Amino acid sequence: MTEQIPRFSIKPKIPNWTDGAQWINWKRHEEFLRAQSKWKPHQVDSVAEESLRIICKTKPIQRLEFQCRGLVVGYVQSGKTANFTAVAARAADVGYRLIVVLSGIHDSLRNQTQKRLNRELVSVGVNWTTLTSESEDFQTPAIANGFDGAGTVLVVAKKTVPILRRINQWIIDLEGQLENIPVLLIDDEADQASINTKGNRKDPSVDDEPEVDSRDPSITNSLIRDTLQRIPRATYIAYTATPFANILIDPDAVDRAVGADLFPKDFVVQLPRPEGYIGTEELFGVAAVGRDVMRAVAENDVRSLKTKRKKKGAPLVIDSEEGLPQSLCDAVLMFVVIGAIRLLRNQTKMPHTMLVHVSHKQVDQIRIGSAIQQHIKGWRDHERVVPGSLRQMLSSALTDLGMVDLPAVRDIVLDEAMINLSRVQVVVLNSLTGEELGYDEKPGCQLIAVGGNRLSRGLTLEGLTVAYFLRTTTMADSLLQMARWYGFRAGYDDLIRIWTTEGIAQWFVELALVEESLRDSITAMNRAGRRPDEMAIKMRSHSDLLLTSKNKSKMLEVSSRSWSGENPQTILFPLRRPDILEHNTGLTAALLTAHTPTQEAYGGSLVHDVPAVRIEEFLRSFIVHDDTLAFRGDLIADWISERTTVGELTSWTIFVANPSRDRQVLLGTRSFGLVHRSLTGAESIGILIDPRHEGVDLHGGPDFYRTGQNYNARAMRQTRPSSHGLLMIYPLDPQPLQAQVRTVIGIALSFPKTSDESQSFVVNRGVNRE
Incomplete structure (x- = not known):
């Protein structure tokens, strides 16, 4: 048998303009x-x-x-x-x-x-x-x-x-x-x-x-x-x-x-996710399962750190007699214990940092930094009066740390923690204090960094393990940037602990999904070979936060378009444009040459395991009637490409309707019977597909979804695995359609339920999505 040469061949490597550069x-x-x-x-x-x-x-x-x-x-x-x-x-x-x-x-x-x-x-x-x-x-x-x-x-x-x-x-x-x-x-x-x-x-x-x-x-x-x-x-x-x-x-x-x-x-x-990187997914997403990271801050503790101005011109005060809430004291003590564990793990010349980000107000930062210093001094003074009191607090912090691999027996860890408390320095980072992190001068420092806006972008907090984070915002991008706990934590990723409120934690859980959706969409655009001005990058919206500030998002358009569980089909045809109809016929012939149906079943012919990229190429090139709204091949192809990045719609079956009729058409290497459909308008038919055809590639076939004379197409789509899609091709008889061509190609798709079915997305409404 002569091997067929598919139309959809792998493109040769295109030379880059940088070839020949002396690097x-x-x-x-x-x-x-x-x-x-x-x-x-x-x-x-x-x-x-x-x-x-x-x-x-x-x-x-x-x-x-x-x-x-x-x-x-x-x-x-x-x-x-x-x-x-x-x-x-x-x-x-x-x-x-x-x-x-x-x-x-x-x-x-x-x-x-x-x-x-x-x-x-x-x-x-x-x-x-x-x-x-x-x-x-x-x-x-x-x-x-x-x-x-x-x-x-x-x-x-x-x-x-x-x-x-x-x-x-x-x-x-x-x-x-x-x-x-x-x-x-x-x-x-x-x-x-x-x-x-x-x-x-x-x-x-x-x-x-x-x-x-x-x-x-x-x-x-x-x-x-x-x-x-x-x-x-x-x-x-x-x-x-x-x-x-x-x-x-x-x-x-x-x-x-x-x-x-x-x-x-x-x-x-x-950019690819680097190996060993700890990000939103690892701390708040699916990969966070089994990690003991989060510590809840009670609302009373949050209120105790909020400044109140009694009247105009009055000084700001903390609404708490103790100066610091218990949760922040717990976080500082655990930081001291974690520092001891890291030192005993031979991480002796590596900075160790705690983040305290509560308020954007500089006066708050200075006051909280001073209160932390006073508490550390108070603990040491109290230890001299009541020996063993500090050790007991550190022992409680070690217990609260949970199940981690200790580099030494518990008593040795506590001995090191007692010494480590004296090493702790508190640095308040804002323009009023003028302080700096100074990691180069203090490579083995134990540093508590208190700040606000200066800690919100770019600046790296080296060796960050403990974060006490209460800063709220209305914008997803600001919240992600303020989360300085992301990065590389080789040798101590099990020691990361975050104190925050339940509400803020839930924001980050959803942000893990927002980030994943954005990166999937960028990948889909590049796989499709499109520029950013040719294909809108879809961004999943957040239920509580704006993605960015309103004055930065004037081109924002909410789009919830998803074909999850749907059955788009062509019912309107450019019957007065034989050139377009012949284009679609040639396109179909090329696809069926590359992937020839060999299995006969249910009134048609099937071919399995067709890569998604072939279906995307076919849909992008298929030309529909100018007035078609429900079936847009380019947009559907973009969506398929997005879903493949998360393991959905990766494998396809092509089904070609093939009734036993004398009137046939050659598509690729074989002939198919022409399907009879009647006009219901000038250029439209009623329904393209036979309802049973959505089940031709499912276990048990379409009869499994039959009740009496009816087929439950919705149940077929709900049963269909999320990784599998179905393209149905109908070579229509041109005579009843009054078209002067060999055949009129109608196409339909059967989509399973996918993970984006109920999500709202954001796109740039100015991008050309043709």
Whole structure:
């Protein structure tokens, strides 16, 4: 038998514009990483692969002019800095001359980023010039155009208005001199400050409508956009773990003064979950089952930490005589015990941190930090008066810790905990105190970090085990960013404990599902080969929280469209367009050539185990009538692609109706009988499918779902495994349809119940979903 060559063949590898690059800086950076004990070989391999993937998605640098917009989505505290450091190394190797990293809005994060890039990139690389230092942000260079002989110029800057104005003015001064200076702008924490929360000024020469209520874009957004538009060859890559606001930017937004907005029209890349990463799924999702992480904070304790102002001008006080609620005392004592366990596990030169995040008010943070210090001093003083009292409290904390592997007998752990209490330092992180974490100066510190906004983004709390978290918000992205307990906890992931309220904990449980849905949708878009401006990224909504603030989500549209448990079918046909009908016939013939039905049953022919991607390709290319609303092949294909990322609809059966009739049509390598259907309108039929056909591939067949003369199609769909879909093809007789073609192809699908059936989703209403 001659082997058939399927139409749906694997595409050959497409050359990348980066092929042939001499990866000098990347290789030196790679060597640096491999020399670090904390980097495992496969982790470096992953950074290598992902950084190359991102660079390849940017526009070829050889073009005389281009503007590229991309988005990289990571996990909170998961190594985004490692990725953009590698991307920067590769960017230098392919020819970028200026790399600007916008690193948050606080000095602490900018300084931390600068230090890391100096260590891992500049000091090991080739021909780098830095215009910023570990202690000094961007200042306008004495010689504006000093690129000759400077190699790759690096700027690590805060994303604040004064700094961005300096950078923007520098670029303005260089206007006309940047033709040979390709620029990469990396925007870390890109959903913070960068999003336009105001308006866009119309161009009266283009827009016919009068300018009404038009406002300037927000200042930070405006400065970034203006800087980019002044650079002939510019790539902008946004990095964030909470990209809701970035995805909801208007794709078509243009301001007459500062140009196009920052929508990631060219690409969105989802970084893989790193091995050993502890995130929402591990602490609050399905993977959290069996973990003893959560500790509930009672409402009375929450109220005792809330400040009250008795009257205008009166000082703020804690509504509690004890100063600290018992739950916070318990958390501090457990932190001391956990620190002792880590020390006895030989984690002696590693920082150990506790997070206390209760209020955004600096006066609260200072007061709570002082109260913790006073309690620690009080416990030690009381121990001198009543020997054994402190040991008893630490013993209770060790019991409350639960079942963990102790590195020594209980008494030795308690001995170490008694000593460890004296090592504990309390640091209040805000602009009033001016304190810093200082991990480099204190590598083995036992640190309680009390703070608010400075702890909410980017800043890494090294060795974090205990968190006391009562900060509420109305937005999912803010809540995820404030959760500093995410990250890598090798050797002590069993010691993570979180004190919070039942309500906040439940928010995080649902956030695990929100994150999963978002990442599935990004994966589906990339698998479909679509750009972000061609296919809307669906984001599961949260029942209690906004995904992001309202002024960042003006393009938000709620969409609950799911085909779970449904049976979409074509009943309206473009009968006056023989070219379209012949296209669909040829498309069907190609599919049946690649996957030829061989099993005859129930008035038709079947072929099993067809990959979902073949069904998606078929549906995307199948052309329906312009007035069809219920059956949109491209949208259904997108949905199928999304479901396959969670293990649903991965395997398909194709059923071709094949009645015993003299009138037949050749589809692929064999003939099929034509199905008779009558017109009920100018171009429509009543019902396409035979009800029994939805059960042709189910155990027991359609007769199992038969009652008298009727078939229960709904029961068939409910019984169908979530991993299996059914495509039914009906080659219709063209004569009763008054069509001048060989056949009219009708198609239908039988979908099982899937896990998204009752969920509400959010999409960007400005994205072209055709």
